[in-house]
Amino acid sequence: MTARPLARRPDDMGDDDAELLAAATALLGDVYVEGRHEVVAAMRTADGAMHLGVHVDGSARRSSVCAEGVAAGAVVAHGVTGSAEVTSIVSVLRRVEGTTHVIEPCGVCAELITDYWPDATVWITRGDDIVRVRAAELLPAKRLRRW
Template identity: 55%
Template sequence: MSGEDAELLTIAQELLTRVWRDGRHEVASAVRTADGAVHTGVHLEGSCRRSSICAEGAALGAARAAYPGHLPLSVTSVVSVQIKPAGRFRVIAPCGVCRELISDYSPEAVVWITTVEDDVVVPVHALDLLPDKSRRAW
């Protein structure tokens, strides 16, 4: 992981440490935009699961709100973390909806995930998380 992306990991871990509540705020995300700014989001669990908001979506919304209005949103890196049993942080892949959001707005973004096979944190381009994704101009 590059130094800049390791910084995103640290920021996401610090955010989750500060706000974590079991069943409420279990994931934090940090994204970097093309201008170098970092934006964060935290998972908000709703009483009816459908009202929940993922950390990645919250971070993308924060980035869009702060990004110059005349420019398309350009996210370069995404790191999301969850606290697993025994208090261990784990880099996690975005859910399907967040994969769609990230790839809609920044298809070339690097998304850090932990591989299922060997439990290694690796970079993946957003579009590679959605093979054969329909491409639509946003």
């Protein structure tokens, strides 16, 4: 079954973030396996680089890794730290029936993202709308970690 495309991009989503969304959606179309690879996350850094991560599900639940964590690891692995911060994040889920949705990071991934990039823009779905929020807004009562 071919996935149905997302609804029209939000009016306030710039071309760079629309490119993130398109890249995540395209990769999800390539790697999707029901129950195993259902989410792709894309992160853009201030230097313009794009880093993608794929959800990898394991038979032992603890072995599963979210797409946001994989993408975050790719950012760090490529030496994108310090002055080159993550500026935008979008995650896309494909449901079994073939629909594709922008989703909010899970709680663990929201913790990870806000540990590293609390000022990043995160695109999420609220109601029927895709909206931007500051990463720190995902966890308004989060205690900041001192590294």
